[in-house]
Amino acid sequence: MGNYLANIFAASPVRPIQEHMEQCYRASDELVDFFRHTIAGDWDAARVSRQRIVDLEHAADGLKKQLRGQIPKRLFMPVPREDLLDLIWVQDQIPNRARDISGLVIGREITLPEVIQDSFLAFVARNADAAKMARKTINELDELYETGFQGAEVQLVETLINELDQIEDDTDDMQASIRKQLFDIEQQLPPIEVMFLYRIIELTGDIGDMAERVGRRLELMLAR
Amino acid sequence: MPDANIYLALAAVFGLFMAWGIGANDVANAMATSVGTRALTIRQAILVAAIFEFTGAVLAGGEVTSTIRKGMVDAALFTDQPQLLVFGMLAALLAAGTWLLVASRKGWPVSTTHSIVGAIIGFAVAGLGVDAVKWAKVGSIVLSWVVSPITAGIIAWLIFSSIQWLILSRSRPITYARRYAPLYIFLTVFLITLVTLFKGLKHVGLHVATSHAYLIAALVGVVVALTGGWFISRIKIDEQAEREFHFDTVERIFGVLMVVTACSMAFAHGSNDVANAIGPVAAIISVANSGTVGLQSAIPIWVLFLGGAGIVFGLATYGRKVIATVGSDITHLTPSRGFSAGVAAALTIVIASGTGLPISTTHTLVGAVLGVGLARGISALNLDVVGRIFASWIITIPAGAVLSIIFYFSLKFLLG
Numbered sequence: 001m002g003n004y005l006a007n008i009f010a011a012s013p014v015r016p017i018q019e020h021m022e023q024c025y026r027a028s029d030e031l032v033d034f035f036r037h038t039i040a041g042d043w044d045a046a047r048v049s050r051q052r053i054v055d056l057e058h059a060a061d062g063l064k065k066q067l068r069g070q071i072p073k074r075l076f077m078p079v080p081r082e083d084l085l086d087l088i089w090v091q092d093q094i095p096n097r098a099r100d101i102s103g104l105v106i107g108r109e110i111t112l113p114e115v116i117q118d119s120f121l122a123f124v125a126r127n128a129d130a131a132k133m134a135r136k137t138i139n140e141l142d143e144l145y146e147t148g149f150q151g152a153e154v155q156l157v158e159t160l161i162n163e164l165d166q167i168e169d170d171t172d173d174m175q176a177s178i179r180k181q182l183f184d185i186e187q188q189l190p191p192i193e194v195m196f197l198y199r200i201i202e203l204t205g206d207i208g209d210m211a212e213r214v215g216r217r218l219e220l221m222l223a224r
Numbered sequence: 225m226p227d228a229n230i231y232l233a234l235a236a237v238f239g240l241f242m243a244w245g246i247g248a249n250d251v252a253n254a255m256a257t258s259v260g261t262r263a264l265t266i267r268q269a270i271l272v273a274a275i276f277e278f279t280g281a282v283l284a285g286g287e288v289t290s291t292i293r294k295g296m297v298d299a300a301l302f303t304d305q306p307q308l309l310v311f312g313m314l315a316a317l318l319a320a321g322t323w324l325l326v327a328s329r330k331g332w333p334v335s336t337t338h339s340i341v342g343a344i345i346g347f348a349v350a351g352l353g354v355d356a357v358k359w360a361k362v363g364s365i366v367l368s369w370v371v372s373p374i375t376a377g378i379i380a381w382l383i384f385s386s387i388q389w390l391i392l393s394r395s396r397p398i399t400y401a402r403r404y405a406p407l408y409i410f411l412t413v414f415l416i417t418l419v420t421l422f423k424g425l426k427h428v429g430l431h432v433a434t435s436h437a438y439l440i441a442a443l444v445g446v447v448v449a450l451t452g453g454w455f456i457s458r459i460k461i462d463e464q465a466e467r468e469f470h471f472d473t474v475e476r477i478f479g480v481l482m483v484v485t486a487c488s489m490a491f492a493h494g495s496n497d498v499a500n501a502i503g504p505v506a507a508i509i510s511v512a513n514s515g516t517v518g519l520q521s522a523i524p525i526w527v528l529f530l531g532g533a534g535i536v537f538g539l540a541t542y543g544r545k546v547i548a549t550v551g552s553d554i555t556h557l558t559p560s561r562g563f564s565a566g567v568a569a570a571l572t573i574v575i576a577s578g579t580g581l582p583i584s585t586t587h588t589l590v591g592a593v594l595g596v597g598l599a600r601g602i603s604a605l606n607l608d609v610v611g612r613i614f615a616s617w618i619i620t621i622p623a624g625a626v627l628s629i630i631f632y633f634s635l636k637f638l639l640g
Binding site for chain 1: 253256260384388392393394395397471549550553554556557558586589590593594597599600601602603604605606607608609610613
């Protein structure tokens with residue numbers, strides 16, 4: 001009869017979720033380097049950087065698939081299965097955005113107009129900060145499981161989520177001011193390029209949004 | 225009684241076979257939680273199991289032995305032909321042992337207790353007819369299989385919820401862990417000692433007054449709690465592991481509690497499952513020695529030793545491997561969870577043993593684990609496996625019964 005007692009314990013999804021978030025954060029962080037290289041005009045370095053982002057996105061995808069297989073329907077968990085699947089989906093959007101943005105820039109060899117270069121770099125970095133903060137909150141997931149989602153640990157996670165919200169607010173403000181800067185000079189630029197610049201700004205802002213939604217998902221788990 | 229020596233020899237051999245099977249499999253599951261949480265090494269687990277299985281069987285196993293021996297079958301019906309009871313009990317031992325062996329090979333989750341109960345019902349119905357079985361008693365046993373996991377689940381839920389409330393949800397859980405851990409040790413030891421004193425010991429011929437029982441239990445509890453407290457005070461905080469909450473250290477404190485749990489589990493298991501194996505042996509001995517179906521004869525102490533020895537032998541030869549496998553697969557159970565589940569199961573089993581109900585150790589433990597899960601304590605439980613375990617309860621009884629009927633008629637043909 002061996003190990004049927006052991007068999008009723010299914011593998012915990014916590015570690016893989018944290019590992020997945022790690023990959024997501026690294027992809028967003030790599031995007032900062034990527035833009036630094038394109039602004040410096042070093043397209044070889046930018047391509048290497050872009051490849052790293054694609055690799056990280058692949059790694060995250062692999063982890064996502066493995067995770068989905070790991071939480072089948074007949075599992076009894078302290079957190080609803082749907083919430084976990086949602087969380088993974090939201091996390092997974094971060095490297096997807098990083099991949100799309102870097103792909104657009106490489107494909108069209110877009111160089112940012114000088115006026116917005118500095119503020120845009122700061123904007124990308126702030127979005128990566130949001131992803132980093134999301135990673136920090138996700139890193140508390142094992143402690144949340146340890147306490148059974150209650151008590152002082154919940155308060156700690158709530159403060160982390162609040163910080164995450166503030167960073168996301170920053171990115172929103174920065175996004176608005178960059179749009180304004182771009183609007184002021186857009187008549188002097190080729191229209192198609194302007195279209196894509198707006199698109200890149202929007203996609204970059206999505207990273208912060210997704211990071212914030214990671215926090216929202218976690219908050220929902222705590223609320224039950 | 226003619227051929228008494230043959231019967232005695234067969235009883236000893238079949239009893240050992242059965243005890244070996246219990247030691248090899250059941251004990252492994254009972255001890256696995258403490259090995260999985262790294263509270264004990266495999267070697268230590270086997271030593272703890274050997275000691276406490278033995279004491280559990282001798283001190284608290286009497287009532288269950290009686291139930292298996294004469295509680296389920298109307299022994300008066302055997303007065304004219306005592307050898308039929310001997311054949312039946314031999315067949316029951318062989319059937320349960322065989323079914324355990326087959327199930328172990330196939331990896332089916334079955335229970336020793338359920339096998340032996342099924343086997344006894346089987347031969348009684350085949351040998352004497354439906355009326356020979358005391359169905360009311362069987363009913364209460366079967367009911368206890370439902371009630372015991374639920375009870376263990378509720379106790380485990382309460383224990384783990386209290387740990388959450390008192391320790392884990394605090395802002396400095398380590399301080400509270402140090403404070404409350406000895407209290408948990410005291411309560412565990414106190415309750416188990418108390419139940420043993422009330423229900424078990426009269427069997428060994430010791431009678432303890434109520435007030436004395438409370439005093440002794442409290443004393444034993446305090447001594448063990450102080451010892452545990454001393455070990456806990458030696459645990460250093462690992463500053464680098466986590467700055468905020470020190471859950472690593474908290475779990476290491478619960479690791480000390482797991483040792484108490486392991487001892488309780490082994491004791492509880494010995495009190496219930498060893499009794500299952502030796503119950504039929506005791507019945508055979510009493511008939512073979514006296515030639516009549518005596519209702520009140522005492523169980524010779526050497527029979528309990530036989531059961532204990534068989535279990536230790538099974539552990540040493542095969543259980544080691546099973547503990548290693550189960551222990552390494554069960555790492556998702558942290559010490560705080562393992563403690564809650566283990567203590568809840570042990571308490572339930574010792575209480576059931578005291579009232580003479582043969583219940584299944586592992587199924588009680590499964591119920592306790594589910595209880596911790598309900599307190600949001602376990603990250604993921606596989607309900608499919610739980611369902612299969614439940615299904616196996618139902619299959620084991622007819623399987624034991626059918627095998628026992630076959631063996632009964634074979635033995636009757638060969639020896640009668």
